Amino acid sequence: MTFTFDPSWWLWLVFLFDITVRIAAVIIVPRNRRPTAAMAWLLAIYFIPLVGVFLFLLIGNPRLPRKRRRMQRRINDYIRETSAHLDFGTLRPHAPEWFTSLVTMNRRLGAMPLAGDNTAHLIPGYQDSLDEMAAAIREAKEYVHVEFYILQTDAATDNFFRAMEEVAARGVSVRVLLDHWANRGKPYYKKTLKRLTDMGAQWHLMLPVQPLKGKYQRPDLRNHRKLLVVDGSVAFMGSQNVTDSTYNLKKNIKRGLHWVDLMTRLDGPVVASVNAVFLSDWYSETDEILTDEIDLFEVKAGPGELDCQVVPSGPGFEVENNLRLFAGLLYSAQRRISIVSPYFIPDEALLLAITTACHRGLEVELFVSEEGDQAMVYHAQRSYYEMLLRAGVKIWMYKRPYILHTKCFTIDDEVAVIGSSNMDMRSFGLNMEISLLVRGEEFVTEMREVEDIYRSLSRELTLEEWLKQPLRSTVLDNLARLTSALQ
Numbered sequence: 304m305t306f307t308f309d310p311s312w313w314l315w316l317v318f319l320f321d322i323t324v325r326i327a328a329v330i331i332v333p334r335n336r337r338p339t340a341a342m343a344w345l346l347a348i349y350f351i352p353l354v355g356v357f358l359f360l361l362i363g364n365p366r367l368p369r370k371r372r373r374m375q376r377r378i379n380d381y382i383r384e385t386s387a388h389l390d391f392g393t394l395r396p397h398a399p400e401w402f403t404s405l406v407t408m409n410r411r412l413g414a415m416p417l418a419g420d421n422t423a424h425l426i427p428g429y430q431d432s433l434d435e436m437a438a439a440i441r442e443a444k445e446y447v448h449v450e451f452y453i454l455q456t457d458a459a460t461d462n463f464f465r466a467m468e469e470v471a472a473r474g475v476s477v478r479v480l481l482d483h484w485a486n487r488g489k490p491y492y493k494k495t496l497k498r499l500t501d502m503g504a505q506w507h508l509m510l511p512v513q514p515l516k517g518k519y520q521r522p523d524l525r526n527h528r529k530l531l532v533v534d535g536s537v538a539f540m541g542s543q544n545v546t547d548s549t550y551n552l553k554k555n556i557k558r559g560l561h562w563v564d565l566m567t568r569l570d571g572p573v574v575a576s577v578n579a580v581f582l583s584d585w586y587s588e589t590d591e592i593l594t595d596e597i598d599l600f601e602v603k604a605g606p607g608e609l610d611c612q613v614v615p616s617g618p619g620f621e622v623e624n625n626l627r628l629f630a631g632l633l634y635s636a637q638r639r640i641s642i643v644s645p646y647f648i649p650d651e652a653l654l655l656a657i658t659t660a661c662h663r664g665l666e667v668e669l670f671v672s673e674e675g676d677q678a679m680v681y682h683a684q685r686s687y688y689e690m691l692l693r694a695g696v697k698i699w700m701y702k703r704p705y706i707l708h709t710k711c712f713t714i715d716d717e718v719a720v721i722g723s724s725n726m727d728m729r730s731f732g733l734n735m736e737i738s739l740l741v742r743g744e745e746f747v748t749e750m751r752e753v754e755d756i757y758r759s760l761s762r763e764l765t766l767e768e769w770l771k772q773p774l775r776s777t778v779l780d781n782l783a784r785l786t787s788a789l790q
Contacts, residue, residue, distance in 0.1 A: 424567065429561075447532075447534075509526035539567065644710055648726075
């Protein structure tokens, strides 16, 4: 008997499999997903089926595991109920109705209460902020809470680590959280963990991707927050990681790149809100509820008069808290908007809000870096420049070899936001972030002074210059823009 191989059967099987995948993708992919993101995934699956399906199975779910989402809801409910009727200081009078409504929205979506009687002081110097945090740590009597996306022991951060070692030796509880994926494989990773262990700090990795230990979620989800709390009386937050300004990476050192950041020191009732974010992340990683030993809302009035609200966001929340806050502020502005964002890849809503502000006659400016450290993000960001310039946005490019990493923006003369959140789709949907909403002319004035410094170190990008970009750059920018929607 002679066996004859008929290749048509294999062709039919491949054809049926291909049709099945395409039909299933149309049903599964768009559900509860932005149309742009759904279309990008469908294009990837249709044009490169094997790669597209693999990537979708690997990173197609932008949510945290169900257990972690339950934990996030549980701690959110606890904070909301516990703080509902507490006195968080005296608020400034005559708040605009739009500001009050935004505060209400933030609260409903998981933010902390609006707190009065606060002081906020900006620290624009990179090493200055590390040293000021170290000085605050040395004043600790009860506990130090450290949570940073990247945490490395090196020459620049040695004073910070020595401060933790000194207070730990006095019996002060030192608790540390650092993002797993952002730190693993980086310079000094093992040395950092050993130093934390040797000093007696309680440390844990945030969002660990360790499947052999039963810990796994989408591998590109990150806890991008940067914060420090000492004794519940002083806090720091902003854009800066605890590492050298080169991030100790050979490629950065070779290119001469240095990061420029902005941190703020907080005193007053709002410190309890920053601490609540740390405690919720600690609970998510350890199952340990520290509120039994720490009186979270034993708030202390500060010497200032700023109204502050802490807005946490990320895949543990039902909606994109930071995006809604940013869009609401942009539509509420009446005269001026200044945005500083190293990675600026807006979704349709944010882009519409910014261009609409220009058409309403507002002065709108955007600070970005002339140099890029991440090729895909750099090119995706550039794809928006022409539309922004044509709408009337002034784009200031911070001169190389510096990476302007600050994340903040101001509207008019009274309201500002500072924190860890970029204005890009990763920060809106995939990263756990923390933002601080501030109302107070004195803080905005201080922020404007920093913006003036950034402007003096930048050059303005004009539409005429931009239209001279070579075709190859335009092609790269547009391709990167398409991939940015894969969430």
